[in-house]
Amino acid sequence: MAGEFGILHLSSGDILRAERKDKTALGLQAQEYMDRGALVPDDLILTMMVDRIQRPEASRGFLLDGFPRTVVQAEALDARLSAQGKKIDVVIDIDVDDAEVTRRLTGRWYCPTDGQVYHEMYNPPALAGTCNACKGPLVRRKDDEPAVVQQRLRTYHEATEPLEKYYQARGILKPVNGIGSMDAVSAAIRKACGR
Ligand code: AMP
Numbered sequence: 001m002a003g004e005f006g007i008l009h010l011s012s013g014d015i016l017r018a019e020r021k022d023k024t025a026l027g028l029q030a031q032e033y034m035d036r037g038a039l040v041p042d043d044l045i046l047t048m049m050v051d052r053i054q055r056p057e058a059s060r061g062f063l064l065d066g067f068p069r070t071v072v073q074a075e076a077l078d079a080r081l082s083a084q085g086k087k088i089d090v091v092i093d094i095d096v097d098d099a100e101v102t103r104r105l106t107g108r109w110y111c112p113t114d115g116q117v118y119h120e121m122y123n124p125p126a127l128a129g130t131c132n133a134c135k136g137p138l139v140r141r142k143d144d145e146p147a148v149v150q151q152r153l154r155t156y157h158e159a160t161e162p163l164e165k166y167y168q169a170r171g172i173l174k175p176v177n178g179i180g181s182m183d184a185v186s187a188a189i190r191k192a193c194g195r
Contacts, residue, residue: 001063001186002062004195005061005063005195006060007062008058009062009063010049010052010053010058010063011065012048012065012066012067012069013066015052016034016040016048035148037149037151037154037155038151039155042070045069045073046076046077050080054084069160070160070163071162071163071166074167090172090193090194091173092176092192092193093173093174094176095175095176095177095178095179096179100179101149101153102153103121104119105144105149105152106144106145107120107121107122108140109125109129110138110140111131112139113131113134114136116132116133118131118138125138174192174193
């Protein structure tokens with residue numbers, strides 16, 4: 001969708017996973033939090049994301065994915081953007097119940113070579129456990145294991161759900177029903193963005 005809109009996609013989870021792969025100081029610090037389904041401390045995330053938002057690649061706009069995840073992060077982001085004369089236009093609140101989130105995450109597999117993402121039920125590879133593109137073996141994210149998913153859901157309800165009220169109060173929250181086909185949910189998100 002970011003490609004379609006001509007803006008930069010900034011996924012905090014993807015950036016952290018890349019930092020881990022490269023064994024940077026940030027990646028090593030983040031690892032332990034991620035593997036147990038906890039949030040990485042706000043100061044580390046803020047430095048990482050604010051740096052990227054200020055880069056020239058982000059000058060035409062950006063789609064933030066997985067960030068902010070706490071009210072502290074949202075407030076710091078707003079302060080930083082307003083200092084640059086920028087603001088968040090729209091916040092998409094994708095509504096999916098915990099049982100479906102659990103099915104989506106625990107059934108997700110990816111290819112460590114080319115990053116292709118599959119799902120056992122919703123987007124299965126042609127040959128079970130094998131990447132369609134490179135034929136390599138698929139793996140599961142450690143934090144998609146059932147026990148960690150339950151912890152991530154608790155973390156979400158406690159630390160991230162309060163952001164609904166935060167953005168509702170600012171008049172930019174757009175609720176979208178996340179139950180349905182990928183095409184239907186994508187269409188609802190486009191509509192919420194006024195496209
Ligand atoms: P995700 O790929 O968005 O599910 O993120 C994977 C993990 O990275 C999360 O469970 C957290 O441990 C960490 N993470 C990603 N984004 C944030 C954030 N904005 N604040 C704190 N931790 C984050």
